Each structure stands twice: as C-alpha cells, then as structure tokens.
Amino acid sequence: MVQIAELYPSLQGEGRLAGTPSVFVRTSGCNLRCTWCDTPFTSWEPTGTNRTVGELVDEILNHKLKHVVITGGEPLLAADIHVLCDILQQEGQHITIETAATVIPTEGPPAANLMSLSPKLRSSTPSAETGWEQRHEKRRRRDDIIQLLRATPNQIKFVIDSPSDLDEAVSWLHDLEIHPQSKQARHVYLMPQGVTQSRLLEEAIWLESACKKLGFQLCQRHHITWFGNTRGT
Ligand code: SF4
Numbered sequence: 001m002v003q004i005a006e007l008y009p010s011l012q013g014e015g016r017l018a019g020t021p022s023v024f025v026r027t028s029g030c031n032l033r034c035t036w037c038d039t040p041f042t043s044w045e046p047t048g049t050n051r052t053v054g055e056l057v058d059e060i061l062n063h064k065l066k067h068v069v070i071t072g073g074e075p076l077l078a079a080d081i082h083v084l085c086d087i088l089q090q091e092g093q094h095i096t097i098e099t100a101a102t103v104i105p106t107e108g109p110p111a112a113n114l115m116s117l118s119p120k121l122r123s124s125t126p127s128a129e130t131g132w133e134q135r136h137e138k139r140r141r142r143d144d145i146i147q148l149l150r151a152t153p154n155q156i157k158f159v160i161d162s163p164s165d166l167d168e169a170v171s172w173l174h175d176l177e178i179h180p181q182s183k184q185a186r187h188v189y190l191m192p193q194g195v196t197q198s199r200l201l202e203e204a205i206w207l208e209s210a211c212k213k214l215g216f217q218l219c220q221r222h223h224i225t226w227f228g229n230t231r232g233t
Pocket of ligand 1: 040
C-alpha cells in the first residue's frame with residue numbers, strides 16, 4: 001500500500017523535463033518539515049488515502065502518458081515504492097522521482113530514469129515553537145544518500161531565498177565535488193522560493209546572473225505561471 005495525497009496529469013513545471021506531459025503521483029508523509037513547504041498536506045498535516053500498487057499502476061497507465069513523476073511528501077518513505085517503480089518501468093514508463101534525498105529504502109534506490117534531488121538548506125528549518133527545529137535540522141543533510149542516488153541520472157535542485165542560501169548551496173556542492181562551470185554543474189538548478197508569479201520573477205533576476213556566473217541552470221516554477229499555486233496542477 002502507498003498513501004497517496006493526489007494523482008493527476010499535468011505538465012512538469014520544473015527542471016530538465018519542464019513542459020513534459022506527465023502523471024504526477026504525490027505520496028503523503030515526510031520526515032522533514034520545511035518552513036516554506038508548498039505541499040503541507042503531505043508534511044505538516046498529511047492527508048491521503050491508502051492505495052494498492054495495482055490500483056495506482058492502472059490509474060497511471062489509464063492516462064496514457066509516457067512520463068510519470070513520483071513526488072511527495074517524501075516518496076522514498078513509501079513502503080511499496082520499489083514494487084511500484086519496477087512495474088512502471090516494465091510498462092515502459094519514464095520515471096522521475098522527486099526527493100529531498102534524506103532517506104533511502106533498505107533495498108537501495110528504486111528504479112528510475114531521473115532522480116530529481118532537492119536537498120534542503122538551513123533556511124528551510126522551522127522555528128523552535130513548531131517542535132520540529134531539531135529533528136529537521138538533524139535530518140536535512142545526508143550527503144551519503146545524495147551520492148547513492150546520484151548513481152541514477154539526476155538533477156540537483158536548490159530552493160534559493162537569499163544570497164546566503166546561494167553561498168550555502170555552492171559550499172554544499174563543493175563538498176559533493178560539483179564545481180561551478182564543471183560538466184556536472186549543468187545538472188544543478190537554482191529555483192527561487194515563492195508561490196506567486198510576481199515574487200518568482202523578482203527573485204529570478206538576481207538568480208539568473210548567479211546562474212550565468214556559476215554555470216548552473218535557473219529553475220523556473222512554470223506551473224505557477226501556467227496554473228497558479230493550485231493543487232492538482
Ligand atoms: S521535504 Fe518537501 S514535502 Fe517535505 S517538508 Fe520539505 S518541501 Fe515539504
């Protein structure tokens with residue numbers, strides 16, 4: 001069984017497959033509590049229904065799209081993620097897994113065509129009053145897991161809210177031996193933090209020049225432009 005918050009067809013809004021028609025499968029439940037989480041219904045107040053792998057596969061294939069994006073929440077917490085990915089791969093689906101890369105199933109990384117890794121910077125940590133500050137801070141950085149997941153074709157996406165976020169991301173990438181203007185730098189995406197088009201455009205101005213300087217990609221959140229900050233899109 002997998003707890004699912006929502007399942008819907010849409011266009012991928014972020015990263016190297018932006019614009020690709022895809023079925024989104026959003027698992028519920030997360031081991032982190034980002035202060036700006038844009039899907040609090042999968043983390044702060046998780047909701048969803050338990051679905052069997054068979055039901056999910058049928059519904060995904062019924063949409064007749066080649067791409068499926070398994071996202072969350074944290075999809076690598078889902079008990080049946082390996083079984084689901086194995087069947088989808090046998091069915092010829094292109095699988096993207098979107099993960100914060102802080103947990104890994106005991107069997108190792110599930111089958112996927114693209115691991116979209118989104119490590120969380122210090123600014124994601126919530127305040128002490130939430131009761132989650134220490135747990136989040138202790139869990140949010142797992143370089144060993146990032147490196148394991150990088151064995152699959154991947155992209156690394158950082159949510160950037162300030163110049164100090166950018167400094168932290170560059171330093172973290174250095175520890176992962178990903179250097180500015182290197183070949184691997186082309187798979188690094190810097191994404192402005194925000195859920196309105198005006199805020200994203202404002203932030204994109206300075207981020208764009210940082211991307212040019214460092215050889216990273218600017219990651220627009222196209223789905224906000226296309227659909228607004230709306231569930232099921
Ligand atoms: S890792 Fe993702 S789902 Fe979990 S709290 Fe952070 S933004 Fe929300």
